[in-house]
Amino acid sequence: MTTPSKVRTRFAPSPTGFLHIGGARTALFNWLFARHHGGVFVLRIEDTDEVRSTHESVDAILDSLRWLGIPWDEGPETLEKDRGPYAPYFQMKRIDSYRAFARKLLQEGRAYPCYCTKEELDAMRRLAQLEKRPPRYDGRCRDLTDEKRREFEAAGKKAVLRFRMPDEGTTAVPDLIRGNVQFENALLQDFVIMKASEVPTYNFACVIDDHAMEISHVIRGDEHLSNTPSQLQLYAALGFEPPAFAHLSMILGPDGAKLSKRHGATSVLEYRDQGYYPKALRNYLALLGWATSESQELFEEEELFRKFSIEGCQKSPASFDPAKLLWMDGEYLRKLPAPELLAAARPFLEKAGLWGKPGLEQVAALEREKYKLLSDVPKLLDFFFKDSLDWTDKAQKLVAADGPRALLGELAAELSRLPSFAAKPLEEAIRGFCAARSLKTSQVFHPLRAAVSGRTEGPSLFEMLAALGREKVIARLRQAAATPGPLAR
RNA sequence: GGCGCGUUCGUCUAGCGGCCUAGGACGCCGCCCUCUCAAGGCGGAGAUCACGGGUUCAAAUCCCGUACGCGCCA
Numbered sequence: 001m002t003t004p005s006k007v008r009t010r011f012a013p014s015p016t017g018f019l020h021i022g023g024a025r026t027a028l029f030n031w032l033f034a035r036h037h038g039g040v041f042v043l044r045i046e047d048t049d050e051v052r053s054t055h056e057s058v059d060a061i062l063d064s065l066r067w068l069g070i071p072w073d074e075g076p077e078t079l080e081k082d083r084g085p086y087a088p089y090f091q092m093k094r095i096d097s098y099r100a101f102a103r104k105l106l107q108e109g110r111a112y113p114c115y116c117t118k119e120e121l122d123a124m125r126r127l128a129q130l131e132k133r134p135p136r137y138d139g140r141c142r143d144l145t146d147e148k149r150r151e152f153e154a155a156g157k158k159a160v161l162r163f164r165m166p167d168e169g170t171t172a173v174p175d176l177i178r179g180n181v182q183f184e185n186a187l188l189q190d191f192v193i194m195k196a197s198e199v200p201t202y203n204f205a206c207v208i209d210d211h212a213m214e215i216s217h218v219i220r221g222d223e224h225l226s227n228t229p230s231q232l233q234l235y236a237a238l239g240f241e242p243p244a245f246a247h248l249s250m251i252l253g254p255d256g257a258k259l260s261k262r263h264g265a266t267s268v269l270e271y272r273d274q275g276y277y278p279k280a281l282r283n284y285l286a287l288l289g290w291a292t293s294e295s296q297e298l299f300e301e302e303e304l305f306r307k308f309s310i311e312g313c314q315k316s317p318a319s320f321d322p323a324k325l326l327w328m329d330g331e332y333l334r335k336l337p338a339p340e341l342l343a344a345a346r347p348f349l350e351k352a353g354l355w356g357k358p359g360l361e362q363v364a365a366l367e368r369e370k371y372k373l374l375s376d377v378p379k380l381l382d383f384f385f386k387d388s389l390d391w392t393d394k395a396q397k398l399v400a401a402d403g404p405r406a407l408l409g410e411l412a413a414e415l416s417r418l419p420s421f422a423a424k425p426l427e428e429a430i431r432g433f434c435a436a437r438s439l440k441t442s443q444v445f446h447p448l449r450a451a452v453s454g455r456t457e458g459p460s461l462f463e464m465l466a467a468l469g470r471e472k473v474i475a476r477l478r479q480a481a482a483t484p485g486p487l488a489r
Numbered sequence: 490g491g492c493g494c495g496u497u498c499g500u501c502u503a504g505c506g507g508c509c510u511a512g513g514a515c516g517c518c519g520c521c522c523u524c525u526c527a528a529g530g531c532g533g534a535g536a537u538c539a540c541g542g543g544u545u546c547a548a549a550u551c552c553c554g555u556a557c558g559c560g561c562c563a
Contacts, residue, residue: 125563129490136491136562178494187492189562226493226561249495250559258559287501287514295503295513314502317559321500324515334528369528427524445524457526 007039008216011065011072012206014046015057018267019064021320022221022251022259025285029248030219031070032286032308042213043075045090046206048199053092064268068278068285069301074213086213091205094212098200101208101238102161102193110237111193113159114141115152136189137162161194163204163234171229176217176246176310183229191230207231211240219246219310222317246310249289250317259320275348275375276325280332284325289314298331330372338365345377352378357385363467366459380458384468389454389476398456399480404447407439409481411448412474421470423462430462451480 011027013019019027027043034041043065047053062076072078075089088094105111114137116124124138142164144152152159166185173181193204200208210218225247235242253259259266271281283299290312299307333341338361342349349355360381367380383389399405411433415421418429430448434441449461452473458464465473 121563129563131490173493181493183492187562191562221560222494223560229493247494252559254500284501289501291502293503295501297501297514316495318502319500321515324501327515330528367527370526430524441524449525455525459526461524 006214006216007034007037008042008214009034009039009219010042010044010210010213010215012044012046012209012220013061014049014052014202015054015061016049016052017057017060018269019061020259020266021268021285022266023061024064024068024070024268024281025251025288026219026221026248027065027070028068028282028285029290029308029313030217031072032304033217033219033310034073035305036308039216040073041071042086042215043072043089044209044213045076046202047090047092048202048205050197050199060267060269064272067272068268068282070282091200091209094205094209095199097212098194098205098208099198102200102204105163105193105237106161108237109164111161111163112142112144112190113149114162114190114192115144115149115157115159116141117157137191139190142190158196160192160196162190163193163230163237165190165230165233171232173225173228173232173245175225175228176244177249177313178225178247178315181225181228183226185229185233188230188233193234203227203231204234207234207238207240210243211235211238215243217244217246219248222247222250246313249314251288252317252319254319254322275345275373277329277332277336277344277374280329281325283332284328288318288320298328326372333371333374334369338368341368341371341374341377345374348375349378352382354378354381354385359384359467366463366467383453383455383458391454392456394456395450395454398447398450404443405481405483407444408447408451408477411444412477412481415477416470416474418470421466421473423460423466426465427462447480448477452476 009030011023011030013023013027031041033039045058045061047058058076065072074084074086091098102111106113116137121137128136141162165188169185171183171185171188173183175181191203192201194200209215228245228247232242251259253266268281272278279301283304286299286304286308287297290308291314292307292312296307336344342361342364346355349360354360363381363384364377367377370380371377399408411430414429414433415426418425430444431441433439434444445461446456449458449464450456452465452468459467468476
């Protein structure tokens with residue numbers, strides 16, 4: 001593959017919903033490719049669907065990309081660039097340019113007005129299906145006389161503009177991932193480039209803009225491969241030099257169907273809200289349909305830039321594996337320095353009322369290898385701060401019997417006399433307590449853990465006691481010792 | 490229906506004619522470590538490389554069919 005001197009890639013979402021995983025992966029690959037080549041990554045909003053486009057979707061897409069850490073060099077809200085040669089980055093603000101090119105194609109006879117009604121087109125389709133022909137526009141408005149056109153116009157008929165496809169020959173799509181893909185022109189139909197509302201269709205606007213924005217590489221989802229020959233014909237008719245194309249394999253859901261907005265947890269923002277760490281998601285996404293020859297899993301950002309290549313892209317679709325994502329998230333959280341971890345988990349800590357609690361950082365460090373999600377941080381820590389414990393069934397059982405309860409009472413008395421409540425002296429005292437009574441350590445450790453935390457799982461026992469502090473430990477032990485039978489929740 | 494794309498362990502993948510008795514990762518199972526849970530270490534099960542033909546001394550790798558899946562067109 002040649003390395004062009006000026007690489008410009010783009011991500012061009014339609015603001016008709018949240019940014020989903022597949023879109024984020026496409027954006028990511030465009031960004032990585034641009035970075036790898038020292039190029040520019042453009043964000044363009046394709047809001048020509050007048051009915052379904054919303055401002056909320058635009059915001060959601062921008063938020064998603066920002067959160068994921070996929071910054072765009074040009075696009076909405078890059079204010080200093082808004083006056084640049086490629087602005088604006090919303091297609092509805094570029095309407096004039098599409099209309100101008102449409103007029104040009106019309107004048108040159110490469111496009112023509114089509115007056116067919118929805119009913120006529122439906123009938124055409126049904127007939128084709130009956131005759132087992134491919135359902136396509138039959139070209140009936142291709143060569144209308146001027147007179148006929150005037151007649152339609154006079155009757156108030158609205159026209160769309162169709163592009164005149166060559167009747168013969170083939171169009172080759174040179175694809176960086178799939179090689180040369182051939183399409184027969186005769187099978188391509190005269191597609192609509194301007195709707196009756198004089199708003200361009202996707203295939204048209206996309207070509208005009210990619211050319212105007214000097215996009216060098218169009219990296220997009222596989223579902224656009226079939227559109228590409230039509231677009232290539234448009235490039236030729238307009239006298240534009242086409243960009244290089246790379247069609248990415250799709251992302252499938254766990255059920256093997258295309259991962260879509262309908263699939264549930266496919267929105268990037270949902271992952272944010274569930275507590276995923278953005279760099280982990282981004283790393284995981286990079287691995288969906290791309291790999292290095294070493295099958296490396298974890299990448300620093302710089303490494304991703306350096307190692308990313310189109311050659312490493314997979315032709316076959318990839319299934320999204322939530323289990324692997326979760327593992328990767330844990331990997332990232334484990335490596336995070338404590339202050340950064342807390343800062344990242346802040347929204348979740350605030351929600352749990354733990355943000356700003358004294359000793360939070362110290363306590364958080366005790367559980368650090370257990371967090372898989374940022375939302376796990378408050379979940380695993382709240383017993384340190386809560387006044388009343390959420391007892392698990394297992395923990396209740398451990399302190400329910402009279403024997404352990406009596407021991408806990410004695411332990412409370414002994415620990416209250418300890419000169420220092422640091423981990424070391426605590427360990428010595430408690431082990432001594434066991435030895436003096438000829439008890440196995442587990443006979444004391446387990447009820448003790450349960451009594452002070454309400455759980456059977458947690459950090460190292462003595463570290464945990466030290467972090468809780470004498471007051472809480474003694475109070476919880478006395479309470480456990482005094483409560484007969486199963487503890488009240 | 491036509492056209493296009495794809496098919497290596499459950500999943501992500503390495504592989505681009507001999508290094509493959511197919512490597513790594515997630516998940517799963519077992520052992521070790523150990524005050525619990527994790528983390529970590531060690532090990533294991535798991536892929537007749539979709540199927541059938543070729544080409545070749547040699548094919549997961551090249552060619553042709555078939556099947557299945559997916560996409561686009563409507």
